[in-house]
Amino acid sequence: MKRKIALTLLFLSLFSSKAVFSYSQKNPKISPYIQFQYFKNNEENSILKTTLTYSKNRMELPLTGMKIAFFSGSGEKTRLAEIITDDKGVAIYNLKHDSDFIADNNGLWPFTSKFGGNDTIESAISELLIRDVTLNMTLTEMDSIKTIVVGAKKKEKGKEVPVSGETVTLYVPRMFSLLPIGEAKLDETGSSSVEFPASLPGDKQGNITIIARFEENAEFGNVEKKSTLKWGLPSAYSVPPGHRALWTKTAPRWMIYTLSILLSGVWGHYLFAIISLIRIRINAKKKKVEKKELFIK
Amino acid sequence: MFGNQEIMLTEKKLLQDLTPEIETTGIRWYITFLLFFLIFCVGIYALIQQIEKGHIVTGMRDNVVWGLYIVNFIFFMGLSYAGALISGVLHLFHTGWRKPVIRLAELLTVISLVIGPFFIFFCIGRLDRLPFLVIYPRIQSPITWDVIAISTDLVGCFLFLYLALIEDFAILRDYSDLHVKPWKKKAYKILSLGFTGTEKEKKILSNARNVMAAMIIAIAIIVYSVLAWIFGVTLQPGWHSTIFGPYFVIAAVFSGTGLLIILMWIYRKVYHLEEYITKRHFVNVGVLLTIIAAFYGYFTFSDYLTKWYGSIKMDSMLIDKLFHDYYALFIFANYIGILLPCIIIAFPRFRTIRNITIAAVIAVTALWVNRYIIVIPTLETPFLPIQDTRPDWIRYSPTWIEWSLTLAGISVYGMLFMLVSKIAPIISISEMKEEDKIEIMK
The missing domain is CATH 2.60.40.10 (Immunoglobulins)
Structure with missing residues (x-):
């Protein structure tokens, strides 16, 4: 029986130590989220935008200072640029040259955004197919x-x-x-x-x-x-007389009067209580002096 | 002459019963204090994290800008105003049974008032701008009203408590058998202001106490209404209500009465005050809790009924949210939390000290939850469809930082009660002495 217990304990201790060891060996890498977007503005300028983030304590936090590589074309890809993510985890590439836009057989522009990863963060890749x-x-x-x-x-x-x-x-x-x-x-x-x-x-x-x-x-x-x-209604904003707002220079008079009266009333009563305390102290001192005089006599 | 001797004997008994806690400190006291202190330390660590990393570590975001901190602030301030109302009313109307519990109500007022505002500091993102409230005050801002109101109330409540303690300090100063450290004796001497109990001194003190009792009742109502108006004057769904002022005051008294019962139970049990805090006190305060619960329930019903019947789009959305996303909390806060304490206390056969205390625990917890469902769901129901707002930004859930600071606040609350009980008797000796004197004279 004793032997059985000893063997069980040995097995458990080996198993648990192995588990602890294997746990300490595995230092899980951060799995980043990569968001890859294409934007074309009013002036017909196009950009590629990559946002690199990760999740910690239920919060999405940016991965800053990470190298993001942008590519165009499918199959044999052309490297466009490498951009470092800013404090918001964003890397932006302005598409300017004709060579940036390499269409595939269907007339779509394939773009790729790639983060190579490092010792602590896993790599991430995202692709886009854009039609002009x-x-x-x-x-x-x-x-x-x-x-x-x-x-x-x-x-x-x-x-x-x-x-x-x-x-x-x-x-x-x-x-x-x-x-x-x-x-x-x-x-x-x-x-x-x-x-x-x-x-x-x-x-x-x-x-x-x-x-x-x-x-x-x-x-x-x-x-x-x-x-x-000019399709909107002209909004010539003028302050009506007596208008009240948090940003007006002074508070309405009634408010100042009410508050002053209230506070004077309250603090007046406090003053009465404080004076009462002083009177108790003076009275006690007087009594002490009287006692001393009586003792001397 | 015989009567005087008896009075002296009564005072001696009171001192013998109520001073041991001031004289000696047991191991249990130290362990409990240490436990509270450890929780407080976790809170300090959380606060450092929050100051270092910013409010991103909390669950608060662009929409829900008021979270657990504001909930706690309203809750603690409510407890304080309730304590002021209860102690003021009990003192002013010379309620016969008040004497063993009035000190607890006074302490409840001051300690809650000290703890509450700290939650505002936790909520402020730029603490360095806090002095601007004083340097550039804007009278037209409800926040300024609140700052003025709280600071005024704090001074008033401290004064009221101090006036109530002077006689006891004088008794402790003169008690030759009191075995305390010299600094404590010296403190009693200074704090008693040389009070000797002459008729003149008693009259001055009594007048001051009566004036302050009336004053703190008025201040408690005004100040808590001001806090309610911070919500009421905004156009947010669920907050923009004319009854928010009285509703908040009633809710505050509800929670404060509940906490008073809990404190009575704790001190009775820990300091063996069974002779002083009796079932009669529990039943009386319990009945008060039931009456207030009925009023509070009525206000709650009125508030939600008008919002529901009015069917204003945002109000309907809010009520829909309360009955779906916050269903369990809503039912607990507004049904169980009101009805169950009423049922427990209303039926004489359920009225045991334990049951009344359980009812009080339910009432206090329910009121905290009520504060939560007043603050959070409204902020989760924004008027404008704000773009690029992720669902997890709209939906608020507190983080460990907020919970730690909440628990730290509660632990400091406990620590302050423990420390105060080592300096001043938890039952007013002077008031009890007066009561016995009257009975003997009769």
Whole structure:
């Protein structure tokens, strides 16, 4: 029996020590998340953007100072550049030269973003296939209804064909973020129209910027078109008399009076309590002196 | 003459019963204190992490900018105002049974008021800008109202507690059989201000106490209403309510009464005060808890009913969230937490000291949860569809840092109660002496 117990203990200790050893040997590498995106702005400039992050304590944290390699083409890839990620874990490459855009057999541009990894972080790779698209936005007034007409054409086998079935989202920039004002679903002619809301305030002259976007489109990536015109309501902001706001220089008089009266009342009573304490102290001192005098006599 | 001798004997008994805790400290006290201190140290480590890395280590993000810290702040401030209300009312109306519990209510007020504001400091991202509140105060900001209100209340409550302690300090100073370290004796001498108990001194003290009791009742109501208005004056769904002021005050008294019962149970058990804190005290405070629970339940129902019936889009979204994502917490805070204490205390056969204490624990926990579901779901229901806001940024869940600091706050709360009980008697000797004197005279 004793032998059995000893053997069991030996087995358990060997097993557990092995487990501890194997655990200490394995120092798991960080598995990064790689997000690879294509952007084309209003001026027809295109960029490739890679965001490298990792997860720690339920938080997504950036991997900064990491070398990201950008490639174009499929099969034999052409190295475009190596960019170091910034403090947000972002590396951006501006696509400029014709050699940056190498189309495959289907007329798509294959791009690759690669992080080689290091001693503590695993490598990561992401690929994109982008088709060039031309997004147009026309702003017209039809029967006094302000209308946004969007159209898109893509290149297929050297020809320009309309984009159908895709959605273009429309925004208006506001103080803190973009306000969505509608979605345009492109028909077979590659166009669609959306009525512009009449009640949106613009700047002092009524200027307002309208943005049309393909967002995270599987074929076109992120493509943007924007235009500014006087479709907004002029917002000449003037402070009405007696207006109250947190940023006004002084508080309303009634508030100052109320607070002053309240605080004086409260602190007045505190003063009474403090004076009472002083009176107790003085009284005690007086009594002590009287006692001393009586003792001397 | 015989009567005087009896009074002296009563005072001696009171001193014999209530001073041992001031004179000696047992091993259990040290172990409990050490445990609290260790929790406090973990909290300090969490705070260092938060200061070093920023608020990213908390669960708070762009939408939910108020998390566990603000929940704790409101909760502790509520406890404090409740303590002030209870002690003020009990003192002012000379409630007969108040004497063994009034000191606890006074301590509850001051200690909660000391702990509460620290949670605001934890919540502020730029602590270095804190002096700006004083340097550039803006009277029109509810935050400024709150700073003024809390500091005013803190001074008032300290004064009220000190006025209540003077007589006891004088008794302890004059008690020749008190075996404490010389510094403690010296402290009693200084703190008692030379009070000798003459009629004149007693009158001055009594007047000051009456004035301060009335004052702290008024301040407690105003100050907690100001805290409620910080929420009420914003247009956020769930907060923009005219009844938030009285609702907060009632909720505060509810939690404070609950905690008072818990403290009575702890001190009765630990310091063997069965002779002084009796079942009668538990039942009386318990009945008070039930009445307040009924009012609190009524306010809760009114608040949610009007929001639900009004069907304003954002209010509907909030109520929908409360009944789905926060279903369990909502039911616990607003059904179980109100009804169960009422049922336990309302039926005489359930009214044992243990059951009343359990009811109080449920009430206090439920009220903390109520604070949580007032603060968090509203912030998770933003008015504007903010872009690039990930779901885990909208949905708040506290991190270990926030929980550690919460527990650290509770541990400091416990430590302060333990330390105070080593300096001042936990039951007012002077008040008890007066009670016995009256009974003997009768």
